[in-house]
Amino acid sequence: MTSRNDRAEGVLLGTAAGDALGAPYEFQPPRGAELPVEMTGGGPWEPGEWTDDTAMAIAIAEVAATGADLQDEAAQDAIVSRWHTWSLTAKDVGIQTRSVLSAAARHAPITAVAARAASADHHQRTGRTAGNGSLMRTAPVAPAYLDDEDAMVTAARAISELTHFDPDAGDAAVLWCCAIRHAVLTTELDVRVGLRHLDADRRALWTARLDDAEALRPAEIPNNGWVVAALQAAWSAIVTTRGGGPAHLRAGLDAAVRAGFDTDTVAAIAGGLLGAAYGASAVPLQWRSRLHGWPGMTARDLVGLATAIQRPGATSTGPTYAGYRTDALVTHPFDDGVLIGGIGALRKLPAEVDAVVSLCRVADADVPTGMPHVEVRLIDSVDADENPHLDHVLLDAVGAVEELRAQGRTVLLHCVEAYSRTPTVAALYGARVRGVSGDEALRAVLDVLPEANPNAVFRDAVRRLGVAT
Ligand SMILES: [Mg+2]
CATH class of the missing domain: 1.10.4080.10 (ADP-ribosylation/Crystallin J1)
Structure with missing residues (x-):
C-alpha cells in the first residue's frame, strides 16, 4: 500500500x-x-x-x-x-x-x-x-x-x-x-x-x-x-x-x-x-x-x-514524532563535515550546518529555511514492498551527501532516532569516503551511535553496496 x-x-x-x-x-x-x-x-x-x-x-x-x-x-x-x-x-x-x-x-x-x-x-x-x-x-x-x-x-x-x-x-x-x-x-x-x-x-x-x-x-x-x-x-x-x-x-x-x-x-x-x-x-x-x-x-x-x-480535505502539516528519542547527534567518524543524528538535531540545528538530508518525512514546520534540504523516501522496514527501489534510494541519498559536501557544505544527515536509516546511509557514505567495506564503515558508525541498530535488510544492503576500493 x-x-x-x-x-x-x-x-x-x-x-x-x-x-x-x-x-x-x-x-x-x-x-x-x-x-x-x-x-x-x-x-x-x-x-x-x-x-x-x-x-x-x-x-x-x-x-x-x-x-x-x-x-x-x-x-x-x-x-x-x-x-x-x-x-x-x-x-x-x-x-x-x-x-x-x-x-x-x-x-x-x-x-x-x-x-x-x-x-x-x-x-x-x-x-x-x-x-x-x-x-x-x-x-x-x-x-x-x-x-x-x-x-x-x-x-x-x-x-x-x-x-x-x-x-x-x-x-x-x-x-x-x-x-x-x-x-x-x-x-x-x-x-x-x-x-x-x-x-x-x-x-x-x-x-x-x-x-x-x-x-x-x-x-x-x-x-x-x-x-x-x-x-x-x-x-x-x-x-x-x-x-x-x-x-x-x-x-x-x-x-x-x-x-x-x-x-x-x-x-x-x-x-x-x-x-x-x-x-x-x-x-x-x-x-x-x-x-x-x-x-x-x-x-x-x-x-x-x-x-x-x-486523502482529499485531510490537512496534515506532517509528523511530530512525539514519544521518540530524537536527540542523537554525533560527528561522522570519517568526515567531520557530516553530522548524523535524530530529528531533534534538525529542530535545534547546530550553527555550522548549512545543508540537510532527511531520511524520514519531516513536518512543514521542521523544513530548514535558507539552505539546501533533500528529503529521501526511505522506510525503516524489512518488507520489500515498502522500499521498492532500496539500492537506488540508498545510493541516491549517499550521492546527495557527496554533492553537498563537494559544494563545501556541512551536512546534517538524519532520520527520526538515528536508529536504522541514518546509520545505514552514514555507513555507505563512510565506505566511499574511506574506501573501506560497508561492514567496516558500519562498525565505525555504530561506535559513535551505540544505541543504533539497522534492520537486517539495511545491513545486507550495506554489505552489498559498500565495497572496499
Ligand atoms: Mg512546456
Whole structure:
C-alpha cells in the first residue's frame, strides 16, 4: 500500500521532472546520443524549473485535492479560473490555450462553459484543436480516480475539451489517464488498457497509431506538437528504453527529450506514466532538489499535493514524532563535515550546518529555511514492498551527501532516532569516503551511535553496496 502511494505521488513528480529536463531543449531538432541531456535550465527557465505543462497539471491537482469531483461543472470552473490566473503571469502559454482562455475570460468570471464554447469556436475557425496542450496536463486526473475508472474517463475527456475540442485530444487524454491509473494500481506499463473506452472506429485508428509508435524511435515521429504524435513519441520513449525502476524512468525521459522539438511536453507526458509505474522514489534526488515552479512550489510540495489527492480535505502539516528519542547527534567518524543524528538535531540545528538530508518525512514546520534540504523516501522496514527501489534510494541519498559536501557544505544527515536509516546511509557514505567495506564503515558508525541498530535488510544492503576500493 505504501508503494502504491509512492506511485501515485510519482505521477505529478514524474511530469515535472520530464518537463524541467526537456525545457532547455525545446524547439531544437532531435538530440544526438553524443550530446548531454541535463536539467540545466535555459531560455527563461532556471535549472529545474518546470513549464506550462506542470503548471496546468498543478491547477487540476489542486482542485482534485479539495475532494471535488472533476466531472462537476463547479470543479471545472475552478480549474479554468486557476489556468486563467496562471496565464496572466506565465512565462509561456500554448497558442491555442492562450486563445481559448482569453476568449473565455471576456465575460468575467471565466467559466468552464465559456471555455468549452471558445474551444469549439477556435476549432470551427481554424479546423485545428489537436495540439498536445491538453494531453500534457492530464496526468493528475488519474490518481484522483483510482477507485473509479469510468468516472476518470469522463473527467479526463471533459477537462481536455475545456481547451481542445478535437476528439483526438480527448482520446489521447483518456488513453494516457487509463495507462497512468493502471500503472499506479499494478506497476505495469500498458497504454492499450484504455482502448475499450473508445468507439470501435476510433479504437482501430488508435491501435494502428500505437503499433506505429512501437516500431519507431521518438525522434522518428515527426510533428510532436500534434497530440497524436506527442503521445506516440512519449510511448515510443518508454517502450524503446528499459532497465526497470529508476533506471528506466531516467532512460525513458532522456529518450523523450532526444525526440527534439516539443521536448518538455513529450518528456512531461512520458514522465507522468513512468512516475506512475515506478513511484516518486524512483525520481533522482538530484532532480528533486532542483525542481520548482509555478505557483512557488518545490518537489516536496508536489508530493504533498499528490498525497492530498489520495486523502482529499485531510490537512496534515506532517509528523511530530512525539514519544521518540530524537536527540542523537554525533560527528561522522570519517568526515567531520557530516553530522548524523535524530530529528531533534534538525529542530535545534547546530550553527555550522548549512545543508540537510532527511531520511524520514519531516513536518512543514521542521523544513530548514535558507539552505539546501533533500528529503529521501526511505522506510525503516524489512518488507520489500515498502522500499521498492532500496539500492537506488540508498545510493541516491549517499550521492546527495557527496554533492553537498563537494559544494563545501556541512551536512546534517538524519532520520527520526538515528536508529536504522541514518546509520545505514552514514555507513555507505563512510565506505566511499574511506574506501573501506560497508561492514567496516558500519562498525565505525555504530561506535559513535551505540544505541543504533539497522534492520537486517539495511545491513545486507550495506554489505552489498559498500565495497572496499
Ligand atoms: Mg512546456
